[in-house]
Amino acid sequence: MGSARRPVRRSRGYEDGRLSASTRTRGRDVRVRGVLIAALVALVVSLLGTPWVIRLFRRQGYGQEIREDGPSSHLTKRGTPTMGGTVIIVATLVGYFLAHLVTGIGFTASGLLVLLVMTGLGLVGFLDDYIKIRKQRSLGLTARMKFAGQALVALAFGLLAVRFKNHDGLLPGSTYISIVRDTSFSVGIVAFPLLAWIIIAATSNAVNLTDGLDGLAAGTSAMVFGAYVVISFWQFGNQCGSVGDQSGCYLVRDPLDVALVAAAAMGACFGFLWWNASPAKIFMGDTGSLALGGAFASIAIVSRTELLLVVLGGLFVIETLSVMIQVAFFKATKRRVFNMAPIHHHFELAEWPETTVIIRFWIVSGLAVAFGLGLFYAEFLNHGGG
Numbered sequence: 001m002g003s004a005r006r007p008v009r010r011s012r013g014y015e016d017g018r019l020s021a022s023t024r025t026r027g028r029d030v031r032v033r034g035v036l037i038a039a040l041v042a043l044v045v046s047l048l049g050t051p052w053v054i055r056l057f058r059r060q061g062y063g064q065e066i067r068e069d070g071p072s073s074h075l076t077k078r079g080t081p082t083m084g085g086t087v088i089i090v091a092t093l094v095g096y097f098l099a100h101l102v103t104g105i106g107f108t109a110s111g112l113l114v115l116l117v118m119t120g121l122g123l124v125g126f127l128d129d130y131i132k133i134r135k136q137r138s139l140g141l142t143a144r145m146k147f148a149g150q151a152l153v154a155l156a157f158g159l160l161a162v163r164f165k166n167h168d169g170l171l172p173g174s175t176y177i178s179i180v181r182d183t184s185f186s187v188g189i190v191a192f193p194l195l196a197w198i199i200i201a202a203t204s205n206a207v208n209l210t211d212g213l214d215g216l217a218a219g220t221s222a223m224v225f226g227a228y229v230v231i232s233f234w235q236f237g238n239q240c241g242s243v244g245d246q247s248g249c250y251l252v253r254d255p256l257d258v259a260l261v262a263a264a265a266m267g268a269c270f271g272f273l274w275w276n277a278s279p280a281k282i283f284m285g286d287t288g289s290l291a292l293g294g295a296f297a298s299i300a301i302v303s304r305t306e307l308l309l310v311v312l313g314g315l316f317v318i319e320t321l322s323v324m325i326q327v328a329f330f331k332a333t334k335r336r337v338f339n340m341a342p343i344h345h346h347f348e349l350a351e352w353p354e355t356t357v358i359i360r361f362w363i364v365s366g367l368a369v370a371f372g373l374g375l376f377y378a379e380f381l382n383h384g385g386g
Helices: 021-060 072-077 085-103 109-135 143-160 188-210 216-237 255-276 285-302 308-312 314-333 343-349 354-382
Strands: 176-178 182-186
Touching: 021 085, 021 216, 021 255, 085 109, 085 255, 085 285, 109 143, 109 188, 109 255, 109 285, 143 188, 143 285, 188 216, 188 285, 188 314, 216 255, 216 285, 216 308, 216 354, 255 285, 285 308, 308 314, 308 354, 314 343, 314 354, 343 354
Parallel strands: none
Antiparallel strands: 176 182
């Protein structure tokens, strides 16, 4: 089920296995317009909506609590409005749905499932942030409750992603482990929801760990979403459209709709970054970081790029590994490898200015995204594309 080796039937509009020139041109124009509309609308909603949310949250007293054991420079940020991730989620939804309304492109299971995960984990993060505010502490939901919320959303996605076959017999998710496309190793339909949960929980927590400096997570997320706009649109332009030669093409269910989601999320992140950049006027909170991580993970699953996400999100991986190394080494030796984990705090305590840490980490993220896109294209050429 979901195998990369299943040939698909010829799609409507093909003539001798190829789209007619006029159909192809009209379709391409509409689809490119849809991606641009999704990104632009989400950007405008986020850019103009965030100041209103800042004023609203300030009136309500929704200010960020700061860790007492963190860098002392962060204590001045106490009281900055948080839960700004709500703007990112709303802007993404508005951009996505308005793009569909304007272009007439139909909704798909893959796009809606990605939005389900993004919104569901955003709700878990919102509850976490709200508890922090109400109880005036830096800890919100208990680890068990947050774990349960992530599991509920991820397992729901995992169960639904192996349903909703399209007319070509393709599913939103695949039981096969994927790198740039499905490999030959399948976890089976029973274990697939568990795999989805692991990927979604790991990615959402990784983004959550990275969200510790002004604009760091938002800027990095915009880059990764941008990469997925390119990847998904490339997959759409190179879908397997006939039962003949399958070299160089992709067996994915809804790449165009995934590109729309990624474009909307990218625009929302850029708009939010305008206000979240140092010195931040608002923080995304767990509302935003969990939602963004969930979006990355679910996009990777439906686009068959699960392990490529490790490269594209290289900065998130580095941040997570720094915490794992710190904890493991301290338990074994009672000594620390870093001044503080996640690693961005290590450099702050080494007296790097916050903006220097952010910009250099953005550079690392940009290099990771560029390398990931290079791997994606190299694999395409290696598979007979081009």
